[in-house]
Every structure is written in structure tokens, then in C-alpha cells.
Amino acid sequence: xxxxxxxxxxxxxxxxxxxxxxxxxxxxxxxxxxxxxxxxxxxxxxxxxxxxxxxxxxxxxxxxxxxxxxxxxxxxxxxxxxxxxxxxxxxxxxxxxxxxxxxxxxxxxxxxxxxxxxxxxxxxxxxxxxxxxxxxxxxxxxxxxxxxxxxxxxxxxxxxxxxxxxxxxxxxxxxxxxxxxxxxxxxxxxxxxxxxxxxxxxxxxx
Amino acid sequence: xxxxxxxxxxxxxxxxxxxxxxxxxxxxxxxxxxxxxxxxxxxxxxxxxxxxxxxxxxxxxxxxxxxxxxxxxxxxxxxxxxxxxxxxxxxxxxxxxxxxxxxxxxxxxxxxxxxxxxxxxxxxxxxxxxxxxxxxxxxxxxxxxxxxxxxxxxxxxxxxxxxxxxxxxxxxxxxxxxxxxxxxxxxxxxxxxxxxxxxxxxxxxx
DNA sequence: TGCCCTACCTACCAGTAGGTAGCGAGTTAG
DNA sequence: CTAACTCGCTACCTACTGGTAGGTAGGGCA
Numbered sequence: 001x002x003x004x005x006x007x008x009x010x011x012x013x014x015x016x017x018x019x020x021x022x023x024x025x026x027x028x029x030x031x032x033x034x035x036x037x038x039x040x041x042x043x044x045x046x047x048x049x050x051x052x053x054x055x056x057x058x059x060x061x062x063x064x065x066x067x068x069x070x071x072x073x074x075x076x077x078x079x080x081x082x083x084x085x086x087x088x089x090x091x092x093x094x095x096x097x098x099x100x101x102x103x104x105x106x107x108x109x110x111x112x113x114x115x116x117x118x119x120x121x122x123x124x125x126x127x128x129x130x131x132x133x134x135x136x137x138x139x140x141x142x143x144x145x146x147x148x149x150x151x152x153x154x155x156x157x158x159x160x161x162x163x164x165x166x167x168x169x170x171x172x173x174x175x176x177x178x179x180x181x182x183x184x185x186x187x188x189x190x191x192x193x194x195x196x197x198x199x200x201x202x203x204x205x206x
Numbered sequence: 207x208x209x210x211x212x213x214x215x216x217x218x219x220x221x222x223x224x225x226x227x228x229x230x231x232x233x234x235x236x237x238x239x240x241x242x243x244x245x246x247x248x249x250x251x252x253x254x255x256x257x258x259x260x261x262x263x264x265x266x267x268x269x270x271x272x273x274x275x276x277x278x279x280x281x282x283x284x285x286x287x288x289x290x291x292x293x294x295x296x297x298x299x300x301x302x303x304x305x306x307x308x309x310x311x312x313x314x315x316x317x318x319x320x321x322x323x324x325x326x327x328x329x330x331x332x333x334x335x336x337x338x339x340x341x342x343x344x345x346x347x348x349x350x351x352x353x354x355x356x357x358x359x360x361x362x363x364x365x366x367x368x369x370x371x372x373x374x375x376x377x378x379x380x381x382x383x384x385x386x387x388x389x390x391x392x393x394x395x396x397x398x399x400x401x402x403x404x405x406x407x408x409x410x411x412x
Numbered sequence: 413t414g415c416c417c418t419a420c421c422t423a424c425c426a427g428t429a430g431g432t433a434g435c436g437a438g439t440t441a442g
Numbered sequence: 443c444t445a446a447c448t449c450g451c452t453a454c455c456t457a458c459t460g461g462t463a464g465g466t467a468g469g470g471c472a
Contacts, residue, residue, distance in 0.1 A: 013449080028322070031237035034429065047432080048450050056430065108321060115314055115321075116234070117379030126383030133384055150408050156401035159381060160370045167369025173323030175365060177332030178339055195362035202356055203409035219419080240459065253462080254420050262460065 014052045016042045022063050026105035029112050030060060030120045057120070064113070064121045067106045068128060074099040079135065085148050086205060088139070090197055093165070097193040100169045104184060111170035133158060149204045161200065168192050220258045222248045228269050232311035235318050236266060236326045263326070270319070270327045273312045274334060280305040285341065291354050292411060294345070296403055299371070303399040306375045310390060317376035339364060355410045367406065374398050 011019070020041035024033040035056055039049040053059040078095030081088065100107050113121060140154040168175065168183065175183040182188065217225070226247035230239040241262055245255040259265040284301030287294065306313050319331060346360040374381065374389065381389040388394065 029235060029237060031235060032322075035431090036429085044449090045451065046430080047452085050431070051449055111317070111321060111377075114377040114380035115317060116238075117383070124383070126380060130384060152405060152408075153397070153401050155385065156398050157405065159374060159384075159398070160402060160405060163373025163377070164366045164370040167373060168365060171317075171320040171369070174320035174332060177323070177330070178336060178365075179361065191359070192362050192365070195359050196366060199358060199363065199366060199409050202358075203405050241461090242459085250419090251421065252460080253422085256461070257419060 013042065013044070017049055017052055017059070018063060018066065021059055022066070022105050022109070025060060025063060025112075026108040030116075035059075060120055064109065067103075067109060070103065071099060071106065072132075075132065079132070085143065086201065089143075089200065089204065092136075093161075093197055093200065094193060096165055097189065097196075100165070101184070101186075101189045104169050104172065107166055107169040111166060147206070150206055152204075164196060219248065219250070223255055223258055223265070224269060224272065227265055228272070228311050228315070231266060231269060231318075232314040236322075241265075266326055270315065273309075273315060276309065277305060277312065278338075281338065285338070291349060292407065295349075295406065295410065298342075299367075299403055299406065300399060302371055303395065303402075306371070307390070307392075307395045310375050310378065313372055313375040317372065353412070356412055358410075370402060 017038060021033075021038050024038050024041065027033075028037075035046045035049055038059075039046045042049070049059075053062065075092070075095065078092045081091055083091055113125060136158050137154040140149065140152075140157055143149045144151055144154070168189075172183040183192075223244060227239075227244050230243050230247065233239075234243075241252045241255055244265075245252045248255070255265075259268065281298070281301060284298045287297055289297055319327060342364050343360040346355065346358075346363055349355045350357055350360070374395075378389040389398075
């Protein structure tokens with residue numbers, strides 16, 4: 001229940017359900033979340049929830065579709081920017097951080113889905129993201145061939161970056177305890193973003 | 207069921223249950239795994255399983271304790287090696303890879319636990335790992351002060367490394383689909399390990 | 413032989429899961 | 443005014459959950 005009173009008043013029940021479902025699925029996973037939990041969070045009963053979505057799977061699929069479309073939209077802007085060289089890489093890293101910082105629940109759902117190899121969502125997740133992956137590979141390969149970046153295997157490089165960036169958000173509860181601090185405050189996110197950028201710059205720039 | 211016929215014959219029922227539980231919990235999570243699943247995997251009924259463990263939580267706790275003790279033992283050797291400078295960092299990274307490669311199911315359970323902020327396991331996971339974390343921080347800080355490594359924030363550096371390394375194993379099913387290849391073949395693990403080592407060397411060495 | 417112990421079994425329990433049937437108040441359209 | 447639709451509800455279903463009760467086959471032992 002992250003919605004303000006105004007949002008509750010202005011949003012449709014369907015949207016409220018999607019919001020609550022997103023939060024529950026991110027927090028406790030698909031199996032760990034019951035439709036009763038979600039309905040209670042919205043303030044209705046389970047059968048009423050099932051008026052808006054045919055079943056649990058469909059609800060989850062809708063949440064996930066929301067996630068994918070928002071992410072694709074957010075990343076597309078950064079990826080297709082007319083910059084090049086390190087500037088572009090930094091732009092994409094920072095865009096990714098901004099995106100994930102504004103939707104940490106999405107990151108946790110994504111991570112759970114990666115762990116479960118996408119058994120809950122109908123769409124082929126990896127197939128959906130492969131175009132972006134290939135685009136990024138081509139970009140790094142090109143920059144390395146031009147001598148702008150140090151030589152690394154592009155595929156492994158992106159997987160390493162994917163892990164490094166996503167983990168900060170997905171494992172935030174764990175990192176909280178490790179640091180005795182809140183990982184997801186704006187300041188700490190900014191600090192970690194700056195660190196990742198400077199770390200990758202060190203590794204890539206000659 | 208990753209046990210060979212010989213292992214099945216030689217292992218006690220209790221050990222067989224622990225093996226199967228490890229696999230199930232890693233694959234489908236705590237909520238997604240039923241005691242029936244585990245018992246069926248071993249070839250007994252649920253009540254027989256509960257003869258060996260008082261309840262589901264206790265079984266999970268025992269699996270997790272197994273994980274922690276094996277990891278601590280494996281990492282302790284590398285961390286306390288009498289090397290220094292980059293050699294030590296590389297030794298620890300490679301030891302981590304070897305450890306995770308030999309126990310990929312542990313990595314996935316660990317990831318799930320980090321996502322759930324350790325609600326299923328009684329022990330304070332972060333508290334348990336903090337000594338290692340602090341030790342690693344102190345090490346990197348010292349090396350950076352001596353001018354052996356480039357300047358990075360040690361805490362953020364370790365979190366980045368943790369994410370980069372763990373993700374390759376925890377998200378292996380997803381990476382499989384992304385690469386159209388098996389991430390966890392010995393060759394691919396070796397390649398990715400080499401990449402991470404060279405990536406971190408580029409970022410850290412002046 | 414009689415007794416305890418381990419390790420399994422079937423049968424059952426209460427609780428909860430996802431999902432359906434059908435009722436009723438409120439709104440809207442013809 | 444009424445018919446249809448929307449969106450809540452209660453009541454119920456079946457399937458399955460973790461867990462318990464009680465029984466039994468067989469081994470070791472006095």
C-alpha cells in the first residue's frame with residue numbers, strides 16, 4: 001500500500017489491484033502471495049478481485065507486462081541517444097539506475113523470475129530482452145575494435161554489469177542489514193551509481 | 207535427484223532428504239516447495255520425512271546451515287592465504303567461482319534468502335557474513351591507501367563484486383536462454399571467471 | 413520369547429489455497 | 443420505467459498444505 005489517499009481516490013480498482021499485486025509479488029514471490037493478501041491490501045474480498053482478473057496467473061502476467069513496457073520505454077530513450085563512446089555507456093548506466101531506483105519492486109520481481117527461469121510468466125523473457133542484449137553487445141564490440149575501450153568479452157561484460165547493477169536493488173533488504181543503513185535512500189543510490197560508473201570507467205577506458 | 211546409484215545406496219535417508227530438499231528449495235523456493243515434493247523425490251511419504259525432521263522450517267534451517275558452513279570453510283582458506291595485493295584479490299575471486307560452481311543450488315537459495323531478507327531462516331544472515339564483509343573492506347581500503355589499487359569506495363566495491371559474481375550462478379537459467387547456451391558448463395564458467403578477473407584487474411590496478 | 417527401537421506406512425486433521433455460483437445494490441442506456 | 447451491466451458480497455467447492463495419530467515390519471538384544 002504505497003498509494004496516497006488521493007491516488008486511492010483517483011485510481012480505478014483495477015489499478016489499485018495491480019499496484020498491490022506488484023508490491024506483494026515483489027515482496028514474497030508468486031507462491032508466497034495469496035489472492036487474499038492482495039485483495040485485503042486493496043480493501044476488497046478475493047471473489048471481487050477475480051471480477052477484474054480471470055485468475056492469479058493472468059494478474060501476474062499483467063503486472064509483468066506493465067514492468068516490461070515501462071522498462072523498455074525507459075531504456076529505449078537512453079540507448080537510442082545520439083551520444084557515443086564512454087558518454088553513451090555512462091548515460092545508459094545512469095538511466096538504468098534511475099529506472100530501477102524509481103521501480104525497485106520491478107527489479108525484485110525480475111530477479112525472482114530469473115531465478116525461476118520464467119515459469120510464472122507466459123512470455124519468453126529472455127527472447128524479449130535479447131534484442132537489447134544484442135544491441136549492447138554490438139555497441140561494446142564496436143567501441144573495443146575502435147580502441148576506445150579495453151578488450152573484454154562483450155557478452156560476459158554485459159552479464160557482469162547486469163548482475164552488478166540489479167543486485168543493489170534486488171538484494172536491498174540484505175544490503176540494508178549488511179551496512180546497517182538503508183540502501184535505497186536517494187543519497188545511497190546516488191553514491192552507488194557514482195561508484196559503479198567510476199568502476200566501469202576504470203575497467204573500460206584505456 | 208543428482209545422486210548416483212552408489213550414493214543413494216551409501217547415504218542415509220536423512221542425507222538423501224537434505225540433498226533433495228536443497229535441490230527443491232533452490233529450484234522453486236521455500237513457499238513453492240512442499241514436503242510432499244521432497245518426500246516423493248526421496249521415494250518415501252511425507253510422514254516418514256517428518257520422522258527425520260520436526261517440521262519444514264527445521265529442514266530448511268538444516269539445509270541452510272549446511273550451506274553456510276561449507277561456504278565459510280571454502281572461503282576461509284582463500285581469504286587467509288598468505289598472499290597480498292592483486293594476487294590475493296584474484297585468489298579470492300577464483301576461489302569464490304570454484305565454490306559457487308560446485309554448489310550452484312546453494313547460490314540460488316542464498317539469492318532467494320537475500321530477496322526475502324532472510325525470513326525463512328532463523329539465523330541473522332547478514333550478521334553472519336558481516337565479519338567477512340568487514341575483513342574484505344579493510345583489505346581493499348588498505349591496498350588503496352598503499353596506492354596498489356585505484357581509489358574506490360570499498361563497501362560499494364564489494365557489493366558490486368558480490369552482485370557480479372553471484373548473478374552468473376543464480377540467474378543461470380535466464381542466462382542460458384539469453385545466450386542460447388548452457389551457462390554452467392565447466393568451460394563457460396571458466397570463461398566467465400577469467401572475464402571477471404580481468405575486468406576487476408582493469409578496474410583496480412593502476 | 414518378549415521387548416524396545418528405528419523407519420516406514422495409512423488415515424486423518426484443521427487450515428488455506430485458487431476458483432465458482434449466485435445474490436444484490438447502484439449506475440447507466442434505451 | 444425497466445433492462446442490462448458493473449462490482450461488490452456471502453457461501454460454497456475441490457485440491458492441497460503442514461502436521462498428527464496410530465499401526466506395523468523387522469533388527470538387536472537380554
